[in-house]
Amino acid sequence: MSTAKPARRFDPHRFGPVVGLLLLLIVGTALNPDFATWDNLMNVLTRTAFIGIISIGMCFVIISGGIDLSVGSMAALIAGGMILLMNALAGSVGSPVAVVMLGMLFALLLGGGFGLAHGYLITRGRIEPFIVTLGTLGIFRAVLTWLADGGAITLDNDLSDAYGPVYYGSLIGIPVPVWVFLAVSVAGAVLLNRTAFGRYVQAIGSNEQVARFAAVDVDRVKLLTYGLLGVCVGIATVLYVPRLGSASPTTGLLWELEAIAAVIVGGTSFKGGEGRIAGTLIGAVLLSVISNILNLTSIISVYLNAAVQGCVIIAVAFLQRRRP
Amino acid sequence: MSEVARYTRRLVLGAGLAMTATVALGGALGSAAFAADTVKLGVSIPAATHGFTGGIVWWANQAKAELEKAHPNLKVTVKTASGAPEQANQLQDLVTVTKIDSLVIFPFESAALTQPVMQAKKKGVYVTVVDRGLTDTSAQDAYIAGDNTAFGRIPAEYIAKKYNGKANIVALRGIPTTLDNERWEAFTGVLKQYPDIKILDGKYANWNRDDAFKVTQDFLTRFKDIDVVWAADDDMAFGVLKAIEQAKRTDIKEVFGGAGSKTMVKTILDGSNPLIRADVSYSPKFIYDAIKMTAEARLKGDKLPATHIIPSSLITKENAKEFYFPDSPY
Numbered sequence: 323m324s325t326a327k328p329a330r331r332f333d334p335h336r337f338g339p340v341v342g343l344l345l346l347l348i349v350g351t352a353l354n355p356d357f358a359t360w361d362n363l364m365n366v367l368t369r370t371a372f373i374g375i376i377s378i379g380m381c382f383v384i385i386s387g388g389i390d391l392s393v394g395s396m397a398a399l400i401a402g403g404m405i406l407l408m409n410a411l412a413g414s415v416g417s418p419v420a421v422v423m424l425g426m427l428f429a430l431l432l433g434g435g436f437g438l439a440h441g442y443l444i445t446r447g448r449i450e451p452f453i454v455t456l457g458t459l460g461i462f463r464a465v466l467t468w469l470a471d472g473g474a475i476t477l478d479n480d481l482s483d484a485y486g487p488v489y490y491g492s493l494i495g496i497p498v499p500v501w502v503f504l505a506v507s508v509a510g511a512v513l514l515n516r517t518a519f520g521r522y523v524q525a526i527g528s529n530e531q532v533a534r535f536a537a538v539d540v541d542r543v544k545l546l547t548y549g550l551l552g553v554c555v556g557i558a559t560v561l562y563v564p565r566l567g568s569a570s571p572t573t574g575l576l577w578e579l580e581a582i583a584a585v586i587v588g589g590t591s592f593k594g595g596e597g598r599i600a601g602t603l604i605g606a607v608l609l610s611v612i613s614n615i616l617n618l619t620s621i622i623s624v625y626l627n628a629a630v631q632g633c634v635i636i637a638v639a640f641l642q643r644r645r646p
Numbered sequence: 647m648s649e650v651a652r653y654t655r656r657l658v659l660g661a662g663l664a665m666t667a668t669v670a671l672g673g674a675l676g677s678a679a680f681a682a683d684t685v686k687l688g689v690s691i692p693a694a695t696h697g698f699t700g701g702i703v704w705w706a707n708q709a710k711a712e713l714e715k716a717h718p719n720l721k722v723t724v725k726t727a728s729g730a731p732e733q734a735n736q737l738q739d740l741v742t743v744t745k746i747d748s749l750v751i752f753p754f755e756s757a758a759l760t761q762p763v764m765q766a767k768k769k770g771v772y773v774t775v776v777d778r779g780l781t782d783t784s785a786q787d788a789y790i791a792g793d794n795t796a797f798g799r800i801p802a803e804y805i806a807k808k809y810n811g812k813a814n815i816v817a818l819r820g821i822p823t824t825l826d827n828e829r830w831e832a833f834t835g836v837l838k839q840y841p842d843i844k845i846l847d848g849k850y851a852n853w854n855r856d857d858a859f860k861v862t863q864d865f866l867t868r869f870k871d872i873d874v875v876w877a878a879d880d881d882m883a884f885g886v887l888k889a890i891e892q893a894k895r896t897d898i899k900e901v902f903g904g905a906g907s908k909t910m911v912k913t914i915l916d917g918s919n920p921l922i923r924a925d926v927s928y929s930p931k932f933i934y935d936a937i938k939m940t941a942e943a944r945l946k947g948d949k950l951p952a953t954h955i956i957p958s959s960l961i962t963k964e965n966a967k968e969f970y971f972p973d974s975p976y
Binding site: 354356359361362365369467470471472473474476490565566567568570571572573575613614617618620624625627 | 693694695696697699700701703704819822847848849850853854855856859860861863864865867868881884885888892893909974975976
């Protein structure tokens, strides 16, 4: 287990994501002086918060040797569900703030519930996580599209005003979503590196059989990792909804790939067993910085944006690769 | 002499009459054969994955309900596909299982659907293609589309006129496709005639609210003086408005969306947002028109004109009422 490592040698590959991010920051500043402004950096961090928070949960699932492909669709369905609930409550419950609180609670419960359902199907149902979540990826988005009648589900105006500060507000000059992102990261790091649960997750990922022999309740730990990821998706959705006040069938499209990319770029092994929360955080920020730089400049043909992103992802993964 | 002349005249006249009679009779027989039968119409469209296609699906089902009620001998089958291969499979099923005799298709992709549609036409199915065309037009009997050139041209002319040929514009584009290129070229083509109108930059926001929000945030960071944002789609305009609101920018005078979604048309009608003053119509209702035109023509045994372009028009406060469909999801 990683906590029992004999000595902490300097490992240059560990710093791949940090080096990559620093290089990008230098490139960004050189290309456009507005890049390094406080407002722009806060914009980037705020928009990273959704993917970042989901990535922290995803990090646990990947370390335990699993995967979740449904997170984007799940976020979309939770967003749609909570908006419908809040709109329905708006008439009967007095203050908009209370309605918003209920909506937020509902989002977290729904996320946790979906996550546990995944975990249950995977552990008790003995179905591959890839298959279970591939199935729910379709189910969640289809249900949202059906609820929205193909269009958009939009939050009532009064509620929008009450809910707005959760995304647009800030504390000591730092937007709320960034604080939440930080808090989730710290909690994730503590959970992974300082608790028995974290050690079990890593043990299962590196060798499930051995973990079973070591009397680890493998099924329960796995169930909890998916539940945890579901709650993370719920938190991300709570922050996301006040941004546009609506959910449509394109909400959260490809978030699963962005979250998985953030985890992998951050140095977590795709095979499981080992991973880093700090790396994941940097990975998520790095991915948004690339698209921000591309938007702030017009050197490369717009047709090639995705190619630039792909190159940076591969380059960073190369920087932090390990010997077999 | 006059004997010969009269004879000749009678002969010519008689032949003409006979010919007319034959043609008329043949025509009558032909259309009688068509009109007596029932019409089985298949409708193949993309699934509701964003606002616009959501509207397409809604209007297609609306057409089915209305037309089947009005014509008891008409059967409409609506199929939605979430990709080109799936649509090709559904097309096969429509021809072999449902045994349709007429087809209205909104192809997911032009190139990929050309052959499957050609196969259906070879089996005697009457084909109306909507919006996204096929690469080989001989695979279709009729083509009905919105006007993409006007979609780009109308906002450009509106902006040029309203701002007296002097403005800074940033633009949001859709997904890289020929359709988007057509709109973009029409837009920039008009504005080239105005040397004082600057298009600062145009970036892809994929007809998506979230992407539009991010791209606009970055535009606002990059450009300190913007007069107009051409969002080129109402879904994207929504994200643009939120980003402007967040940045508390007051230099922007107008956001021009596109496609005439009900929320934007309502905003124009009510005058509730000073940034939203006009829009250009490109309504998903054209699928309704295409189904109605095809069904009615086929019931009568008629053909449709080879190409029918549904015009895009400028929507302003004065005429917004005509473009407001509160029940449509889009």
